[in-house]
Amino acid sequence: MDWDKLRIFHAVADAGSLTHAGDRLNLSQSAVSRQVRALEESLNATLFHRHARGLILTEQGEFLFDATSAMSRRLDTAAARIRDSEEEVFGELRVTTTTGFGSIWLAPRLSKLYAKFPDLKVDLMLEERVLDLPMREADVAIRMKEPSQADLIRKRLMSVRMSMFATRKYIDENGMPATIDDLRDHRLICQSPDSTQVSAGLTLVQNLLTHQPRSLLSVNNYFGVLQAVLHDLGIGVLPDYVAIENPGLVAVLSDTHSAEVPVFLAYPEELRQSKRVSAFRDFVQEEIKAYRQQSREVHKN
Numbered sequence: 001m002d003w004d005k006l007r008i009f010h011a012v013a014d015a016g017s018l019t020h021a022g023d024r025l026n027l028s029q030s031a032v033s034r035q036v037r038a039l040e041e042s043l044n045a046t047l048f049h050r051h052a053r054g055l056i057l058t059e060q061g062e063f064l065f066d067a068t069s070a071m072s073r074r075l076d077t078a079a080a081r082i083r084d085s086e087e088e089v090f091g092e093l094r095v096t097t098t099t100g101f102g103s104i105w106l107a108p109r110l111s112k113l114y115a116k117f118p119d120l121k122v123d124l125m126l127e128e129r130v131l132d133l134p135m136r137e138a139d140v141a142i143r144m145k146e147p148s149q150a151d152l153i154r155k156r157l158m159s160v161r162m163s164m165f166a167t168r169k170y171i172d173e174n175g176m177p178a179t180i181d182d183l184r185d186h187r188l189i190c191q192s193p194d195s196t197q198v199s200a201g202l203t204l205v206q207n208l209l210t211h212q213p214r215s216l217l218s219v220n221n222y223f224g225v226l227q228a229v230l231h232d233l234g235i236g237v238l239p240d241y242v243a244i245e246n247p248g249l250v251a252v253l254s255d256t257h258s259a260e261v262p263v264f265l266a267y268p269e270e271l272r273q274s275k276r277v278s279a280f281r282d283f284v285q286e287e288i289k290a291y292r293q294q295s296r297e298v299h300k301n
Helices: 003-015 018-025 029-043 059-083 099-116 168-174 180-185 199-209 222-230 275-300
Strands: 048-051 054-057 091-097 120-126 140-143 152-160 162-167 187-191 215-219 235-239 249-252 261-268
Touching: 003 018, 003 029, 003 054, 003 059, 018 029, 054 059, 091 099, 091 275, 099 120, 099 140, 099 222, 099 235, 099 275, 120 275, 140 275, 152 275, 162 168, 162 199, 162 222, 168 249, 187 199, 187 222, 199 235, 215 222, 222 235, 261 275
Parallel strands: 091 120, 091 140, 187 215, 187 235
Antiparallel strands: 048 054, 140 261, 152 261, 162 235, 162 249
């Protein structure tokens, strides 16, 4: 099968149009169209449904696009490993983690990573879906459970708990709950029980809801919960690391919290020698160490 035709097919399928694919490839629309037609003829299959709004893959086209996507990811891996210098850290690093951890804990610290490695390009992908690292959907993952995929290097970074927090202003105006039953006099802000989240957090939320808080605000990620809490809307269920990042928050019913949630860093075995991955791994471990020290000092006071 002609590799060049496959490359052009992949660009068309990804872009959804001959014109956009041609722009990416520096080819005319007619040249792209000829190559796609030639590939269809060689396979004796129709790869695209053509209509006024663009191109849609046929079932055969979807099958071929899955194959070319896997090929593209493998080629990206090979290129990245070739580019990795023994002395320099540069190029793109795709990092995936949850919306809450990525936006609240990780993103504010990245300035330190860029200060050390200004040529590094981090693509931070925040979503609850677990991306497939061996298939190169991402280079590094930080997840709230131990990854189950094979051929991964994994390291436990720390543990977090889901606890309750509010602002001093909210507590001054509404009072501090003395028992969990006092939640009936407050607004609870939490991640929606229907949204994807760690099981320990879900168990805590379900328990709190049985105490019938006066009002409820549910959000589909912890960053949204935090923003609502910081604006004095109520008592929020949040990871305990927010107390370090936001010293103005007040712990509420500190004996009521979730079970420990492990935080793991993982990356494919094939990226063991990657300087970009090593730099990111070492950076996160240094920041975890500093976070633990800061947490100990806060608890002393």
